[in-house]
Amino acid sequence: xxxxxxxxxxxxxxxxxxxxxxxxxxxxxxxxxxxxxxxxxxxxxxxxxxxxxxxxxxxxxxxxxxxxxxxxxxxxxxxxxxxxxxxxxxxxxxxxxxxxxxxxxxxxxxxxxxxxxxxxxxxxxxxxxxxxxxx
DNA sequence: GCCAACGTTGGC
DNA sequence: GCCAACGTTGGC
Numbered sequence: 001x002x003x004x005x006x007x008x009x010x011x012x013x014x015x016x017x018x019x020x021x022x023x024x025x026x027x028x029x030x031x032x033x034x035x036x037x038x039x040x041x042x043x044x045x046x047x048x049x050x051x052x053x054x055x056x057x058x059x060x061x062x063x064x065x066x067x068x069x070x071x072x073x074x075x076x077x078x079x080x081x082x083x084x085x086x087x088x089x090x091x092x093x094x095x096x097x098x099x100x101x102x103x104x105x106x107x108x109x110x111x112x113x114x115x116x117x118x119x120x121x122x123x124x125x126x127x128x129x130x131x132x133x134x135x
Numbered sequence: 136g137c138c139a140a141c142g143t144t145g146g147c
Numbered sequence: 148g149c150c151a152a153c154g155t156t157g158g159c
Contacts, residue, residue: 115145
């Protein structure tokens with residue numbers, strides 16, 4: 001099983017929106033590195049949902065429920081999307097500031113490449129963020 | 136194929 | 148609102 005971190009601006013699509021819908025297509029990704037990450041996702045993989053711009057924090061866990069397929073919002077046929085479902089919302093959110101200042105997370109792909117909207121997490125990194133969310 | 140100009144993302 | 152980091156575009 002692999003672990004991921006996926007960003008969304010909460011005024012566009014938040015964790016609560018995902019909970020309300022029950023499941024959603026993670027569409028609109030238009031970056032090659034992010035696409036490669038999505039192509040590597042397998043059903044059952046876990047992903048951390050991160051709120052960019054507003055909040056700037058990890059807010060919960062979701063699961064990949066459908067592997068990469070053509071993005072329904074893409075006219076060109078070049079881009080893919082996965083489908084995700086909520087697993088659980090964090091009791092305490094984990095801020096970017098916290099993640100940046102934690103040596104255990106210094107190698108996180110998102111920390112190294114801050115603009116990447118879909119990034120990989122090592123299992124240890126995923127577990128560490130979850131532990132931080134439990135305070 | 137290089138590189139300058141420009142656009143976008145996202146943190147602050 | 149600013150700016151750094153990237154990605155993309157287009158002239159040469």
